[in-house]
Structures are given as C-alpha cells and as structure tokens.
Amino acid sequence: MKILIVPTIREIYKNQFEYCVDTKLINFFKKIYINSKIEIFNNSIKDKYNLIVFSGGNDLFSKDKKNKIRNKINNQIYKFALKNKIKILGICLGAQFLAKKFAFKLEKNTSVVGDHKVFFNINKKKFVRNVNSYHNDSIRINKINNINIFGVTKDNTVEAFHFKKKKILGIMWHPERYSKFKEFDKKLIKKFYATNSIISR
Template structure:
C-alpha cells in the first residue's frame, strides 16, 4: 500500500498584517522528497475534531506530528493532534513525532514533560546515545531546538526509549505494536538526510521492530 502522509502544521501570523495562518516550514519539502520519495503527502490544517473526516476523505494512512509551539499554547492544535493519534491507532497507521510531536505522543500515552537545560538544547547540537547499534554506530550528534524534554521518569510506560542524551533525557522512543516513532531532534532541518534518521523512520513506517 502506498503511503499518503499527513503533516500537522503550526499556527503563525502574517508579518505585515493581521491574518492567522497554519504553516509548514519549507525544510519539510526536500526532506519529504528525499526520505519519502514515493509517498504522497499534504499539510493538515487545525480543524479540531473535524480533521478525522478531512483526512479520511484524503485517504491519509500515515501521520507526521511536526514541531512548533509548546503543548498547551494552542489548544486547537492539541485537540487536533490527539484526534489524529487516536485515528491512526484505531486504523494501524504509522506515526512519526518530531520534537513537539514526540512530546504530544508522550502526553497522549500518559507521560509528562519537564524543562531541560537551555544551553544544551536550544539552537545547538549535542551527542545522543543509541540503545543499540544502527548503521554501525551507537553515538551520533543531532540538532536541538527545544526547552522542554522527557526524563526517564516522565516517559509513558507504553513507550520504549531508543536514545538518550548525556543527562539521560529521552531523545527517541518507539512503540512497535502501533508503529510509533518519536524523535526529539529535527531530521528535516539537516542539509542532508542522516542515514540513521532514514533507517529509523523507514523501520517504523515499514512496520518493522527496533529490537
């Protein structure tokens, strides 16, 4: 079955006049072309509960929860993404959560988030440590654009860590049963897709198992 991927969008305003908008960073265009070259994809506006009817009509069968504003700052988006997660779980569709999207998945399954050291995580790069070898390595450097993170004690019990940082904050998790993958870094913001990102993403979108 060919992938038809829906990407959630952040709320943003026009620069020179008042006009609320939904937006998707241009970084996603080359990322989707490189990583999902055979897939059809589209942005999903913040329609709240009406979003499920919308994506059914489009035949969406996979979901990417993108980054953006902190959870709780945009209730309409929070509601939308919870509805979309439920829809995907009910229909066995894979879900990829990026940064905020990973945090939303953790909230959905009963976890929490907490503040992390800004100097280590806001607009910087840092090392993370993989739980098992991928592409011959267990340590990689990733970008970081978040002030909130997920500690071990905050991780939902249904989610399994894949990678941690030097302070044991969760940098990636998965749930094989429901084809869920969360990445705290932004693979779409790298100039060239990282091979490890590619392998992880396709493992779960292909219904594989990390173990």
C-alpha cells in the same frame, strides 16, 4: 504512499492563523519515499494515509490561541490514526505530544538546546551521534510497558522512543534541518515504516 503532516500554527496578525510546514520537511519525506503523496492537514481528514507526521513547532503548555488550536488538531488526528491503525511519527513537539499521551513527564530544560550528543542503543549496539535541538521542554525517562526508549541525553532525558504495539515513533531532533539529510534518520524512519520496528529480527 500517502503522508499527512500536522502543521505548526502561526498567528501572523491578531486572530489570523496560518497552517505552516517547513518545505525542508516535505523534501525530507520526498527523499525517503520517492513516489509519495504528501498532504498538509487543513481542517478535515478524508482519505486513508500510510503515515501521519506530527511536526515540530508550537508549545504544549502555552495557553495562547495558536497553541490551543494546535493541541485540538493533534488530539483529533491522533484519535483518527489509532482508530485506523496508521503509523505515527512525532518530531520535536510531535514527540512531546505523543510522550504526554503515555504519561511521560515533560519538564523545562534548556541544557539540550542546540547541537548535543544523544546516546543510542539499537539492536544492543550502543553509539553516540550529535543531533540538533530547538526545544525548551524535555521528556523525562520513565519505564513504561511496551515502550522502547532507544535514545537519551547525558542528563537522561528522552530523545527517541518507539511503541511497536501502537505503531508510534518519536524523535526530539529535526531530521529536516540539516544541510544534507542524515542517512541514519532516513534509515530509521524507513525501517519503522516498513516493519513497524526499529530493530532487526
């Protein structure tokens, strides 16, 4: 099992950029996939991967240099993943990036920052759970062919979506940022990886 993580780009000093990944995110995937090999993107893609993770951090709409670098990397790896039919997971900004690819509308929205409720509908079972949020942009609901929106907020913004045909899962919360990883998150991602679906057949 090989996982490639797309990092956050930080400008530590003027024109000094660093590729950053939270160690908790690495630990999260190590917990799910015990024998996995995890790599951080570093300007080249040489190997075949089983899963590519677009992590959080950065800003899709900012025009500063670090965000331009991140967007360029995102587009490069996205094309690689589709060409090679590799499963894709987007977390927070990663989910926003993927949603934008499918013509969802993104908008400024601070009402879902911090802990908030998400209303899920999986296998025709409806339930509510609290998630964490660290984003100021939200994905507005739009009925798009072949995309399953299975998690929304009270004000109808998208928190979770799945596109089986292109092997894509997007979630707007951070599963790695809990003191103890949630079983729901682990099961959701394992199910997606194993079957390319989030629903039982």
